[in-house]
Each structure stands twice: as structure tokens, then as C-alpha cells.
Amino acid sequence: xxxxxxxxxxxxxxxxxxxxxxxxxxxxxxxxxxxxxxxxxxxxxxxxxxxxxxxxxxxxxxxxxxxxxxxxxxxxxxxxxxxxxxxxxxxxxxxxxxxxxxxxxxxxxxxxxxxxxxxxxxxxxxxxxxxxxxxxxxxxxxxxxxxxxxxxxxxxxxxxxxxxxxxxxxxxxxxxxxxxxxxxxxxxxxxxxxxxxxxxxxxxxxxxxxxxxxxxxxxxxxxxxxxxxxxxxxxxxxxxxxxxxxxxxxxxxxxxxxxxxxxxxxxxxxxxxxxxxxxxxxxxxxxxxxxxxxxxx
Numbered sequence: 001x002x003x004x005x006x007x008x009x010x011x012x013x014x015x016x017x018x019x020x021x022x023x024x025x026x027x028x029x030x031x032x033x034x035x036x037x038x039x040x041x042x043x044x045x046x047x048x049x050x051x052x053x054x055x056x057x058x059x060x061x062x063x064x065x066x067x068x069x070x071x072x073x074x075x076x077x078x079x080x081x082x083x084x085x086x087x088x089x090x091x092x093x094x095x096x097x098x099x100x101x102x103x104x105x106x107x108x109x110x111x112x113x114x115x116x117x118x119x120x121x122x123x124x125x126x127x128x129x130x131x132x133x134x135x136x137x138x139x140x141x142x143x144x145x146x147x148x149x150x151x152x153x154x155x156x157x158x159x160x161x162x163x164x165x166x167x168x169x170x171x172x173x174x175x176x177x178x179x180x181x182x183x184x185x186x187x188x189x190x191x192x193x194x195x196x197x198x199x200x201x202x203x204x205x206x207x208x209x210x211x212x213x214x215x216x217x218x219x220x221x222x223x224x225x226x227x228x229x230x231x232x233x234x235x236x237x238x239x240x241x242x243x244x245x246x247x248x249x250x251x252x253x254x255x256x257x258x259x260x261x262x263x264x265x266x267x268x269x270x271x272x273x274x275x276x277x278x279x280x281x282x283x284x285x286x287x288x289x290x291x292x293x294x295x296x297x
Contacts, residue, residue, distance in 0.1 A: 008168045033124070053142060059108070162274055255286075
């Protein structure tokens with residue numbers, strides 16, 4: 001495999017966390033499509049899509065001076081798969097299985113799965129990837145490129161730049177927020193090497209989720225509410241979860257970790273491609289909200 005560049009601090013943090021915590025940072029995006037997607041059409045379109053963004057050919061390799069991105073071979077067997085029609089599992093069961101099927105350390109950083117549901121007249125796509133190559137912005141762009149490859153193949157140039165590898169964020173000029181009281185970053189020793197070529201399966205992994213269904217009108221209203229208050233939808237739900245946890249456990253406050261985009265924090269932001277991981281994790285405290293007028297049971 002050909003070495004390309006070292007991972008940035010942000011990318012390496014996600015890569016190491018994912019390896020040490022058995023898939024904790026990998027993410028799955030679930031897209032429901034109307035109608036049944038023909039398996040041959042799906043495989044042909046998906047393989048063409050996989051060959052387009054260089055990001056999808058990346059691997060992570062442990063070298064003497066740190067973690068490096070390298071290029072790997074095209075999609076491996078099973079990396080793009082489709083289930084036979086009538087899969088007995090529900091869409092939520094499949095999603096839960098994807099969350100718990102940990103991407104192999106040192107192997108491909110993504111996989112794609114199609115599940116057809118003839119009874120509902122729909123097809124389900126599951127795109128799972130390592131966070132070291134994907135922030136929220138790039139996920140939407142890469143999935144959009146997949147849908148274009150499946151349903152609207154064209155020779156026209158996309159408005160999104162997916163054909164450029166992301167630069168190392170450490171080499172960009174960061175513009176910190178105007179906060180004179182911001183703490184100075186402390187030196188952290190380099191962690192011990194990880195066997196990034198080893199498979200680290202974890203049979204006891206049991207990630208799960210709670211499904212929340214929103215109508216189109218409710219979704220638009222929530223996005224508008226968040227936009228007016230300059231928070232992301234993810235941050236809204238993170239705070240709601242933290243407050244609920246504090247309420248149930250009786251704590252006055254809990255630590256809240258949420259992703260913050262760095263894309264507009266660089267002097268070179270206008271030159272960044274639409275792929276890559278340019279986020280950081282911010283930790284803050286969320287307090288239990290007051291419940292005035294609440295009656296005791």
C-alpha cells in the first residue's frame with residue numbers, strides 16, 4: 001500500500017478511539033428509498049461510486065512516526081453487499097446489527113449494504129464508516145454522490161468536491177474564537193503504538209438506539225428552530241439526552257460531549273474539499289432543568 005500522509009490530530013484521535021474502544025466512533029447512515037432497487041443496478045452503481053472519491057480507497061496504517069493514510073485495493077468481497085428480498089429483520093434490527101458489526105482495524109474504512117423490503121415497496125441503504133474519514137458535512141456529500149450514481153448518472157461536474165483528498169488539518173491555519181480566557185493547549189505524550197493491522201472483534205459489543213419518527217413538517221420545524229438558535233440538530237438531541245439522563249439518575253449536572261465543526265475555523269476554509277473529518281469534540285456541562293410546579297407522585 002502507498003503511504004499518502006499522516007493523520008491529523010483530530011483524525012488520529014477518532015482512529016485510536018475506534019480501535020481501542022472496539023468501534024465506538026464508527027457511524028452508520030440509514031437511507032430509505034421508494035421502490036425496490038435492482039441488485040445488479042445497485043452493485044454496478046455502487047462500484048462506480050466507490051471508485052470515484054479517493055477518500056473511499058483509504059486505509060490507516062501504524063508507522064514508526066504515527067498513523068498514516070495509505071491507499072488500498074478496491075472494494076473487498078462483502079464490502080458492498082445486498083441481502084435477498086424478504087430479510088426477516090426489521091430496518092431497525094439491521095441498523096442495530098450494522099452498529100455492532102465493527103469495521104476491521106487496518107482494513108477498509110467503510111461498507112455499504114442494501115436490504116430490499118418488497119412488502120413495503122422500499123429499499124434500505126446502510127452506509128457505515130470510520131469517523132476518521134467522515135464528518136457530518138462529508139457524509140451527506142458522499143451519500144449524495146452515491147444516490148446520483150444509482151439514479152442520476154451524469155457526466156456533469158458536481159458542485160461538491162469529492163475527488164480531492166482532504167488535507168492534514170494540522171497544517172491549516174486555525175482561527176480560534178475570540179475568547180481571551182480560552183485555556184492553552186497542553187502537551188500530550190504520544191500514545192503507545194496500536195496494532196492497526198489486527199482485527200479487534202468484540203463479541204460483547206451491544207450498541208443500541210431509540211428510534212424517533214418525525215413528519216416532514218416536524219423535521220423542518222426542528223431544523224428552523226435550531227438554525228435560529230445557532231445550534232445543530234445533533235447538539236439539540238445531545239442536550240436533550242444529557243438532561244434526560246440527569247433527570248433519571250438524579251444528578252444535578254452531567255458531562256456533555258458534542259461534535260463541533262471546524263470547517264469555517266480555518267483561513268483556508270474556502271479551499272477545503274467536501275470530504276474528510278474536520279470536527280472536534282467539545283466537552284461541557286449540562287444541568288438538570290427545573291421542574292417548577294411539578295407534583296410528587
